[in-house]
Amino acid sequence: MISATVILLEPDAAVAREIEAAFEASQYAITRAASAGEAMDLVRARRFDVVVIGVIGAESSAVAAAVRNGPGGDSSFLFFVKDPADLGDLGAIVVEGPSDFLLRPVRSAELNARIDVISRHLEARERRSSVPEGGWGADISALQQSEERLRTLVTESPIGILLYDADGRPIEINPASMRMFGVVGIEQIPNLFESLRLFPEASVTEQARDRLRRGGTVRHAFPVDFEWGVKELHFPPTSRRGVIYVDLCITPLGVRKGGKPTGFLAQVQDITDRRLAEARLFVADRMASLGTMAAGVAHEINNPLSYVMANVSHVSTELGRRSADAPEVYRDVIEALDEALVGVDRIRRIVADLKTFSRPDDDGAVTLDVRRVLDSCVNMAQNEIRHRAKLVKEYVVTPPVRGSDARLAQVFLNLLVNAAQAIPMGHANENEIRLKTSVRQAGRVDIEVSDTGPGIPPELLPKIFDPFFTTKPVGEGTGLGLSICHAIVKALGGEILVDTAVGKGTTIKVSIPSVEVRAGDIEKRRPSREIPAPKRRILVIDDEPLFGTAIRRLLQGEHDVTLVMSGREAVRLIGEVDYDMVLCDLMMPEVSGIDVYNQVRREKPGFERKIAFMTGGAFTPLARQFLDGLPNPRLDKPFTREEIRALIMSLLSETDD
Ligand SMILES: Nc1ncnc2c1ncn2[C@@H]1O[C@H](COP(=O)(O)OP(=O)(O)OP(=O)(O)O)[C@@H](O)[C@H]1O
Ligand SMILES: [Mg+2]
Known part of the structure; x- marks a missing residue:
């Protein structure tokens, strides 16, 4: 309980004592006034928390008024003690404004209950107006501190x-x-x-x-x-x-x-950075799932495609040979077969393009020809381009570059799609998208994508590489294309430049570092085609029986071809027979091409150089690493008769000496 002050003006001495005792028991400091005059002097001099008034009539009113006008003002608790008879004039009491009252004779339970009410009232008032510890000055600085913190x-x-x-x-x-x-x-x-x-x-x-x-x-x-x-x-x-x-x-x-x-x-x-990271992840994710699917599909198509190609080409050649006496009889059939080969070749190229996009998360750089990547992109973007512009390729021979073909493809595909989308539909004959490769400076390859679109207004030019900047309608462009291109090209140590004129068109030039060509590299990959090969003993290892027989048919008459379907069998035969060369599939169940190579190198050192690998399109990272580290030639399935002949030639000429 708080210590509060009481002034008591009660003419009945017994009642006064009782009230005094009760307040004191509740820790109040009580002052007794002998008369109304003394009480009025006291309440004018200082503030009391509680004023107990036991007098009546004009005296009571005078004391109440003195309290209200004194330092206690309205905050003092006015507590009247009355006789029941006094209650007849309720109006007069109300005018005096009591806070509470008590009737004589005073019953202690009632008195204590009143004191409780008074105590609660005073406590509540105290809480509302408490002066802080250390006085008001401390409080203001606390306020300042709290404002400072805020x-x-x-x-x-x-x-x-x-x-x-x-x-x-x-x-x-x-x-x-x-x-x-x-x-x-x-x-x-x-x-x-x-x-x-x-x-x-x-x-x-x-x-x-x-x-x-x-x-x-x-x-x-x-x-x-x-x-x-x-x-x-x-x-x-x-x-x-x-x-x-x-x-x-x-x-x-x-x-x-x-x-x-x-x-x-x-x-x-x-949240620009967060958005960017999310968007890149999204793009990477999409590319990754697309790539995985593409690799799987490519692999599945390539095997059957290989023997379709080999067989059709074999039939066509055979027919040509046998109809030497009466060519016109077979002309139709040979033509039909040749057309079928054109179709098959188109399928082959589409599948090869799919492979380009199948390794988006593979940062592993390979040495590649940008023209091949460009062609893949053109095939992919053909649908966007066809109805808007003619596509013109202006390629020169360029040195290889090092990079991930999937990432480079992403760059050129973005540029091609941007060029196409800049040109409105329907006037394909009047518009042109030009793809140009050049070497202007030693050690760099330049690739240009030009269009005859509307060009980019100068005020937008500084922004086109900003992520999310797009002039395309909501839902059509994300505005990420060029920013991703920029990031990829920069990572390759290259740069992107823009040349644009409003009303004329836009050229985006990508310049990337090229790499030195190792002597012999090109020959190995692009062997000369014309020299006829002398007849040799060739071992073909492939777990796909139809593919094996097709190859045998293709090389029949030119070479002695032995066919095996398992790596284990192949290793055994190599130990017994002196083959001139081996054509080995890379991905086989049980004993793979890698196993064959390693075992041969152990058991018949030097002979491993005579192995050429055939690949079905999809690689495991391990297989890719393995192949990249070997000088041995390789052939991507499906291949043409010319390609396999050339490969045999180059391998034989290299290992003959
Ligand atoms: N060849 C071009 N001709 C005219 N404007 C272009 C060309 N290439 C880019 N732009 C302008 O640059 C903006 C940004 O291109 P960017 O490739 O970054 O995003 P986008 O093409 O709008 O969207 P996204 O590539 O995500 O589909 C385009 O919206 C367009 O205004
Ligand atoms: Mg774009």
């Missing part, structure tokens, strides 16, 4: 915090928002409701305004294009360029049921 929270927060009044006028902004928006003062911040026009979709802007006015919270993640805001929405200039992705949350303040907000709190976060 201010630190707001100024140091990496989240942009903006406070607006009820009409959306900015009234407070923190440094993070100034940095984010490239402004130096609050006067550069537009009205909240106007700012919402930065949302890329007008309908979302409207919805958001409506929600805020009704006291609802708005949360939206969207790209902010600063220059667009300044130019199109006439927002105050800022030093910020380009596009950032923000996460915005606006909370209306002081909203009571049905009432209007008294202000708004906006919190903004720059």
Whole structure:
């Protein structure tokens, strides 16, 4: 219990003692006044928490008035003690404004209950107006400290915090928002409701305004294009360029049921980096699943395609040979077969293109010819290009580059699709997309993708490599294409340049470092085709029986071909027979091509150089590493009769000496 002061004016001595004792038992400091005059002097001099008035009539009123006008004022508790007879004039009592009263004779239970009420009343008042420890001065500095802490929270927060009044006028902004928006003062911040026009979709802007006015919270993640805001929405200039992705949350303040907000709190976060990482992951993910599927499909198609090709080509050659006496009889059939071969060759190229995209997450660089990657991309983009422009290839021989073909393909595919999409549909004859390779500077290969589209306006030019910058409708372009191209080319140590003229077209030039060609490399890969091969003993290892017989048929008459379907059997035969060369499939169940190679190298050293590998299109990383580390020639399935002949020639000429 608090220690409170009481003044007691009670003419009945017995009652006075009883009251005094009860208050003292509850720790009150009690002062007795002998008369109304003394009581009035005392309450004018100082404040009492409780004033007990046992006198009646004019005296009672005079003391009550003195309390109200004295230092105690309305805060003193007026406690009247009355006889039941006095209650006849209730009106007079009410005018005196008692806080409570008690009737004589005083019963102690009743008195104690009253004192309890008084104590609770005083405690509540105490809590409302408590003076802090150390006095009011300490309290003000505590207030200052707490304000300081709050201010630190707001100024140091990496989240942009903006406070607006009820009409959306900015009234407070923190440094993070100034940095984010490239402004130096609050006067550069537009009205909240106007700012919402930065949302890329007008309908979302409207919805958001409506929600805020009704006291609802708005949360939206969207790209902010600063220059667009300044130019199109006439927002105050800022030093910020380009596009950032923000996460915005606006909370209306002081909203009571049905009432209007008294202000708004906006919190903004720059989530550009996070968005970018997510988008890259998404693209990589999509490419990876596409690639896995492509590799699987390529592998499945390649095996049957190999023997279709070999057999058709065999039949065609055979027929040609046998019909030497009466060529016109077979001409039709031979033509039909040759056309079938053209079709088969097209399938082969499509499958080869699929392979280009099948290793997106494989950063492992290989040495490659950019023209081959370009051709794959053209095939892939053909559907976009066909109805808009003629495609012209202007290739020169270029040295190889080192990189992942899947990643390079991503670059050129993006550029080709951009070029195609820049040209409207329907005037394919008047438009052109040109693909050019050149070597302008030693050690670099240049690839240009040009179009006869509308060109890029100078004010947009600095932004086209920014992530999320797109002029295409929502849902059509992500605005990531060029930023991804830029990242990939940069990683290869290359650069991208843009040459554009409004109304004329655009040329994007990619320049990447090339690598030295090892002597003999090219010959091994592109063997001369014309020299007829002398008849040799060749061992063919392949677990696909139809493929094996097709190859045998193809080489029949030119060489002695032995066919085995297992690696184990092959190793045994190599130990017994002196073959001139071995054509070995790479991926076989049980004993693989790699196992055959390793065993042969152990058991018949030197002979392993006579092995050429045939691959079905899909590689395990291990197989790829293995092949890349070997000088042995390899042949991708399916191959033409000419290709296998050339390979045999080159291998024989190399191992003959
Ligand atoms: N060949 C071009 N001709 C005209 N404008 C182009 C050309 N290439 C790019 N642009 C402009 O650059 C912007 C950004 O290109 P980018 O490839 O990064 O994204 P996008 O093509 O819009 O979307 P995405 O590639 O994700 O589908 C395009 O929206 C377009 O305005
Ligand atoms: Mg694009």
